[in-house]
Amino acid sequence: MPSWIMTVEPVCSPDAYALRRDYYVEVAGRYLGRPATASEVDEGLAGDGAELLVPPTGQFVIGRWAGRPAACGGFLLLGAGRAELTRVYVAPDARRGGARLLLAALEELAAAMGATEMVLNTRLDLVEARALYSRSGYAEIPAYCTGPYNEVWYGRSIVSR
Structure with a gap:
C-alpha cells in the first residue's frame, strides 16, 4: 500500500515550485469562481515571500x-515563539491523510526552531482547509495580521517532541 514521506526541501526546487503552482491554481480558481489563467498564477507566485521559507526564517x-x-x-x-503556517496544499487525487502528516511535520520543525505556537490565516470559502485545521486542534483566534x-x-x- 502506498504511503506518505515528508521531507524538507528548498522552496525553489522544481518539485516545490510545481506544487506551489498547483496550490495557486486551486486557491485562485476558487476565489475567482473560474479557472485561474497562467498569468494570474504567475502573478500570485511573484513576490509571494516564499523565499523566506528557509532557515533561519522558516522551512518548507x-x-x-x-x-x-x-x-x-x-x-x-514571526517571533516571540510564534510561527505562521503557509502554502499548505495536497493534490486532490492524493488526499489520503497526507495533510495531517504534513501539519505534524511542519509543527515539529517549527518547534525545533523555537516556536511554541503555530498560527495561520485563510479564507472562509476554503472550507476543507478550515475543517482540517479544526480537526487538527486549531481554534479560531483574533486577527494577528x-x-x-x-x-x-x-x-x-x-x-x-
Whole structure:
C-alpha cells in the first residue's frame, strides 16, 4: 500500500515550485469562481515571500505519496515563539491523510526552531482547509495580521517532541 514521506526541501526546487503552482491554481480558481489563467498564477507566485521559507526564517516541506510529490507546506517564524503556517496544499487525487502528516511535520520543525505556537490565516470559502485545521486542534483566534485574503485566523500550541 502506498504511503506518505515528508521531507524538507528548498522552496525553489522544481518539485516545490510545481506544487506551489498547483496550490495557486486551486486557491485562485476558487476565489475567482473560474479557472485561474497562467498569468494570474504567475502573478500570485511573484513576490509571494516564499523565499523566506528557509532557515533561519522558516522551512518548507514536500510530501510524497507513493513516491510522487503530492503535498507541500511551509512556515515562517514571526517571533516571540510564534510561527505562521503557509502554502499548505495536497493534490486532490492524493488526499489520503497526507495533510495531517504534513501539519505534524511542519509543527515539529517549527518547534525545533523555537516556536511554541503555530498560527495561520485563510479564507472562509476554503472550507476543507478550515475543517482540517479544526480537526487538527486549531481554534479560531483574533486577527494577528491583515490582508486582502485574510478572513479567519487559527492557532494552536505546539511543543517539541
